[in-house]
Amino acid sequence: MMPNLIDKIGDWNPQLLRELKGRLKFFNVAIAFATSLLLQSVVFLYQFREFPGDRYSLTATYCNLRQVYEQQQNRLYQQSNQSLIDEFNNFLSKNFCPQNEINWQLWWRHHWEYIFLSFTVVFGFTLLVAGTYLLINDLAKEETRGTLNFIRLSPQSETSILIGKLLGVPSLIYLTVLVAVPLHLWAGLSAQIAFSYILSYYAILIASCIFFYSAALLFALVSRWVSGFQPWLGSGAVFLFLLITFQITSSDHSGAWYNSTAWLRLFAPWDVTNYLFPNLFHLGNGSNLKNLQFFYLPLGIGFVSIVGFYLLNFGLCSYSILQALKRCFRNPQGSIISKKQSYLLVAFYQLMIWGFALQNGNNNTWDEQVAKNFVLLAVYNLVLILSLIAILSPHRQDVQDWARYRHQGVSNHKSVWQDLIWSEKSPALVAIAINLTIAAIPWLVWFLLTSVVDANNGRTEIVNEIDRFKVLLTIALSINLMMIYATIAQLILLLKTPKRSFWAIGTLGSVIFLPPMILEFIGISSWKYSIIWMFTTFPWTAVENAGATTIFMALLADLSVLALLNFQLTRQVKLAGESATKALLAKR
Template identity: 70%
Template sequence: MMPNLIDKIGDWNPQLLRELKGRLKFFNIAIAVATSLLLQLVVFLYQFREFPDDKYSLTNTYCRLSQPYQQRHNQALQQSDQSRIAEYNNSILNNICPQNEIDWQLWWRDHWEYIFLTLSVIFVFTLLVAGTYLIINDLAKEETRGTLNFIRLSPQSETSILTGKLLGVPSLIFLVILVSLPLHLWAGSSAQIAFTYIFSYYAILAASCIFFYSTALLFGLVSSKFSGFQPWIGSGAVFIFLIIPILMAPASSYNSNNSVVWFTLFNPVDTTNYLFPNFFHITNGSPLKNLDFFYLPIGRSFLSIIGFHLLNFGLCSYGILQALKRSFRNPQTSMINKGQSYLFTAFSQMMMWGFILQHWEQITNVDEQIEQSLTLVGVYNFISLFSFIAILSPHRQAVQDWARYRHQEFSSRKSVWQDLIWAEKSPAIVAIAINLAIVSIPWLVWISLTSVIDTDYNPNWAHDNLDRLKILSSVALSISIIMIYATIAQLILLLKTRKRSFWAIGTIGVVTFLPPVILEFLGISSWKYPTVWLFSTFPWAALQHSGAATIFMAFLAQLSVLALLNFQLTKQVRLAGESATKALLAGR
């Protein structure tokens, strides 16, 4: 029977068979099973340190007589009767809760719930942290041995190879969890937890594994320069991401009233807290219970929040799979193409703005929450757009091929603009502009709607027409400065020098952050000299201290610089596309 199963696995996915044969050895299986059983025993016995013995106190939780004694003690405290307090304390010292007055049913229920929740946390961290480490480490070893290029030449499809990696590399981790599942299910049933919640937890955990493992594969493929440190960097980042809700929960310092709550949907720890409220022992319950998405109360319903989580994981995992397919066969290509960047930008904007638009009347500090959410959206857009500049901007050879051989594609009747929008080898300026337009549309809609939304839960700073004009100016100045940086980066990548990527990243980093640092160091603050700051990377810092005429002149100056840079870029692209014979005849 076993040989037949192995043959079927090999026929279905040869890569999976290769991974399983290399890992599922007798010694490895024995270690995994023993580790799982030992872990279950430790978790089961750890709670017995509080087992109600013959000296179980009357004031403890599971003693049925604790309430009358507690009432007497509270009355004595209220009356400040020291003699009665002393009498109560002596009675506690001398009186022990009888065994027949201990609520054993409640104690066992809480004991099983403790086991269930503990195993739930262990499952999350073991699967995601350890699994991520193993996948990245496996890719690093394949790259070092040179077998990864051999796998790339395999006739198998990318989906088959990547699926084999996802299922085969962490197979021993799966075995550890599989052996622990019976106790986990039994503990959940004994703790009177509904099976619908338990299986929802399993569904979220499986979706999390697909997402994190796919991300780990992508990270392993594109981070070959960090050989030796990749597994620790990847698994360490996952561990920090998972532990953040646990560290923040006791102080209740996080909520669902901001735009970046989208990123918390990728954390199964938050979902576990939602499904099992005793997980963090928070009296107000999970912050996800108040979650709204475009004014839809998805957090109020168990089915809607789980469905939303699974949909989010599914869409993002599918996007990562597309990036994996591109990066696997050709590591030199960009992770995403221009069309995919438009979809990614639109999707991320929809998710982040969806959590901004919610029922603000339930929140006390509305202005502060909305301002914080919009700031976080701005920071995210700033980072993502600069990332697209690095990812989408082609190098000299690619632009040269496009400019030189584009005329051969006239049969497809593609215009230059179509190429600039969709072609991978064409300059990325138009693609960056489209991404900027997608990012700007929600801001423009938000600004225009601030005059018609009810003022009871609308920020005061957006009601004034002058403030609205300055926000529009901030958006326009930000668009123009990012376009200038995108053009500079593309010009540097067209140079014939070596390490063009290094020079492009370094130049953009210097022109982005060095001028504000120098201005602050020299004491040229934005409120004293707003005109100077309007020409920096962060013009919005000086908008509230600048006049309309000054802002307009700064915008015209940036447009002039952008026009000159694009004129130079067009000239460079035309020169790069000339044939060698034509360049020689022209004396170049």
């Protein structure tokens, strides 16, 4: 029977068979079984330190006489009679709860619940951290030995190879967890936890494993420059993320979900686990996930909507990562995502961060919610656009190939603009502009639909239209600054110098962060010298103290800089394509 099963696995996925044969050795399997059984024994026996023995206190948790003696003790404390109190405490120290008065049913229920919740946390950390480490380490070793290129040349599809890696590399971790699942399931049912809740937890844990494992493989493929340190860096980042979110969940408060960071918390399994099993963190009011909203839609009204949204989020993000994986696996030198995929990514990104920003938390209006999330939304978009600049900007050879390809007339049926929008080898400026437009649309919608009336001492006053115009100018200024950064990055990547990527990252980092740091260090504050801050990465810090004319002049200056940089970029592209592209560029 076993040979037939192995043959079927090999026919379905040869890569999975290769991974399983290399790992499921007798010694490795025995170690996995022994580790799992040992862990189960430790967790099961650890709770027996509180086993109600012959000297169990009359006021302990599981003594049925506890309430009677506690009432008597409180009565004596109210009388403030120290002698009677001492006599009563002496009585309690010499007398213990009879065995027939111990609530054994409740004790065993709590014992099983403790086992269930302990394994719930252990499963999360073990699968996500250890599995991430093994996947990154395996891919790094394959790259070092050169076998990864051999796998790329195999007739298997990218999907088949990646599924084989995801299922086969952490197989010993799966085995260790699966051996403990029967005890975990039995403990949950014995603790009277609904079977549907337990299955929901398993579904979310599997979905989170797919997401983190896919991200681990992608990280291993794109981080070859940190070879040797990849596994520790990747698994360490996952462990730190899980630990931080674990601490946040254990000290959660009512307003913690009413901002855009709620989306980041959805990638950790702790909040939904605490929602399904409220005794996990012993929070008095249970999980605040029940108050979660998405564009004011109450997701927390039932566990079906919460679990469904978690699975949907994991599914969409995992699918996106798998698409990037398929691109990187066959072509390690190519970009992670295409320009078309970047447009979808930015749209999805805006949907999620704005969806969690617009919640009816603490009875705030939507204007107040946007105001509270303003900095978060701006920072998230800044990180996203800078990441897209790094991903989408092609290097010199790609641009050179594109310029010559256009001139040879192979794609005369396409216009230059179509190439700039869709082609992966064309300069990324137009694609970045489209992504910036997509990111700006929610801001413009908010700007147009926001209330123009403010309440003031029972009266209403029309908001100054100049202030609204300033906001619009600031959005345009921010877009223009991002375009300048994208142009600078593209110009550097067109140079003939080695290590152009590091030069681009260093230059952009200096342009973005050094000016505001220097201005703060020498005492030039945004409220006093707003015109200077208009030329930094954070112009919105000076909007309140700047006039509309000041912002407009700063915008004109930035547009002039952008025009000069793009003129230089056009010349560089022309030189990269040499004389073969002169006619094309002249016509453009």
